Amino acid sequence: MSLLETIPSIFLENGLEIKLKEIHSAPLISSWIWYRVGSRDEIPGKHGISHWVEHMQFKGTEKTSSDDMEKSVARTGGVWNAFTYLDWTTYFETMPADKIDLGLELEADRMVNTTYDEKEVESERTVVISERQGRENSPGFWLSEALHNAAFRIHPYNHVIIGDQVDLETIQKNDLNRHYKTYYTPNNAVIAIAGDFDKDQMLKRITDLYQDIPSGDDPPRVNRPENPQRGEHKLTVEGPGETVLGDVAYHTPSASEPDFFPLLILDSILSGPQGLNMFGGGGISNKTSRLYKKMVEDMEVVVDIHGGLPATIDPYLYTINFILHPDSTTEDALKILDDEIQRLQDTPPPVDELKRAVKQTQALFAYGGESITNQAFWMGFSEMFASYNWVTSYLDNIAIVTPDDVQRVAQQYLQPKNRIVGIYHPHKKGNNNQ
Numbered sequence: 455m456s457l458l459e460t461i462p463s464i465f466l467e468n469g470l471e472i473k474l475k476e477i478h479s480a481p482l483i484s485s486w487i488w489y490r491v492g493s494r495d496e497i498p499g500k501h502g503i504s505h506w507v508e509h510m511q512f513k514g515t516e517k518t519s520s521d522d523m524e525k526s527v528a529r530t531g532g533v534w535n536a537f538t539y540l541d542w543t544t545y546f547e548t549m550p551a552d553k554i555d556l557g558l559e560l561e562a563d564r565m566v567n568t569t570y571d572e573k574e575v576e577s578e579r580t581v582v583i584s585e586r587q588g589r590e591n592s593p594g595f596w597l598s599e600a601l602h603n604a605a606f607r608i609h610p611y612n613h614v615i616i617g618d619q620v621d622l623e624t625i626q627k628n629d630l631n632r633h634y635k636t637y638y639t640p641n642n643a644v645i646a647i648a649g650d651f652d653k654d655q656m657l658k659r660i661t662d663l664y665q666d667i668p669s670g671d672d673p674p675r676v677n678r679p680e681n682p683q684r685g686e687h688k689l690t691v692e693g694p695g696e697t698v699l700g701d702v703a704y705h706t707p708s709a710s711e712p713d714f715f716p717l718l719i720l721d722s723i724l725s726g727p728q729g730l731n732m733f734g735g736g737g738i739s740n741k742t743s744r745l746y747k748k749m750v751e752d753m754e755v756v757v758d759i760h761g762g763l764p765a766t767i768d769p770y771l772y773t774i775n776f777i778l779h780p781d782s783t784t785e786d787a788l789k790i791l792d793d794e795i796q797r798l799q800d801t802p803p804p805v806d807e808l809k810r811a812v813k814q815t816q817a818l819f820a821y822g823g824e825s826i827t828n829q830a831f832w833m834g835f836s837e838m839f840a841s842y843n844w845v846t847s848y849l850d851n852i853a854i855v856t857p858d859d860v861q862r863v864a865q866q867y868l869q870p871k872n873r874i875v876g877i878y879h880p881h882k883k884g885n886n887n888q
Contacts, residue, residue: 469641502617725761731822
């Protein structure tokens with residue numbers, strides 16, 4: 455079964471959404487549970503709480519200790535993990551087909567029975583603060599955080615997912631438990647399962663595990679749309695290191711908007727194709743992209759350059775990141791970047807270049823659907839910002855992009871007044887202030 459086959463949603467009376475896909479190519483099953491909660495649902499004083507709650511889901515329930523959870527999955531030869539993002543939090547287990555009931559029971563248990571022991575909360579406070587401090591060792595983290603603060607003055611996309619240091623120091627057990635009880639409810643969740651099973655039997659098992667869990671109230675949402683940017687923002691971050699970095703970010707529409715697809719092709723032409731699937735696949739180089747050829751190979755002003763356009767619920771950012779060549783200047787790099795963008799705004803890309811970009815983007819999508827784990831991932835992931843129809847129509851929406859579409863979105867979105875330019879400079883000698 456391919457990614458393009460329609461997978462209808464099944465709903466339990468408590469609002470739990472279920473998507474099931476039989477794949478009998480290997481004796482494996484990948485089970486994901488997605489909660490519609492991420493950093494966009496956080497308020498000042500609680501930034502980082504969604505990620506912290508994710509950590510607490512591995513600390514045990516009234517029924518199973520954290521050690522028992524870990525050992526029980528490991529003994530089967532399976533893998534499990536979790537991720538928190540802007541719009542969602544997800545947990546998954548990929549296991550031998552005859553062992554998956556362990557993962558199903560585990561997730562049903564920790565939807566309602568996770569314990570918030572005071573000692574565990576304080577222990578995990580140290581972990582998440584250390585995680586943030588570890589990221590602070592990367593200049594790219596400081597630059598990205600500053601850029602998001604500048605890009606979003608109103609919308610909660612303005613803070614990084616790991617959270618703010620001051621909030622991580624002050625969030626309490628009751629805050630975490632309240633967040634968990636508010637968002638970890640059947641009516642705020644999607645279960646997506648792919649693999650070697652019988653659909654009717656799997657549905658019965660999911661129903662038995664979840665049907666008696668009561669639905670919760672509709673979770674609160676932070677509804678603070680960002681105002682249009684009124685001019686270019688420029689910022690500089692200084693810190694330790696030897697390398698100058700650049701992030702250039704443009705406000706772009708959400709993944710459910712039609713212009714998202716021409717922007718994906720624009721990105722493929724400018725900075726190289728990207729895959730949206732979580733576990734890689736494809737390995738397609740960005741060396742055929744305009745910016746790589748011009749800025750890395752021809753002019754040697756940067757040593758590397760990449761772009762990214764995430765799929766989000768609300769309008770977000772298309773970001774181009776580069777590492778400056780030691781013998782160049784940021785002015786040189788930005789001038790060439792602007793020239794290449796202007797060239798795309800002035801003249802639609804040639805048909806053969808467009809076709810290559812489309813094929814590369816389609817290939818990454820296809821590679822991303824080869825594994826059972828990614829098949830299950832796509833079913834739940836797409837429901838977080840659109841629906842599975844977004845996946846089934848993905849190739850068609852990419853295929854209909856025209857050169858004029860690419861030129862139009864370049865003209866509309868890649869304007870200086872619509873962007874934030876962030877530069878990271880290493881401290882000058884003799885100036886080591888943090």
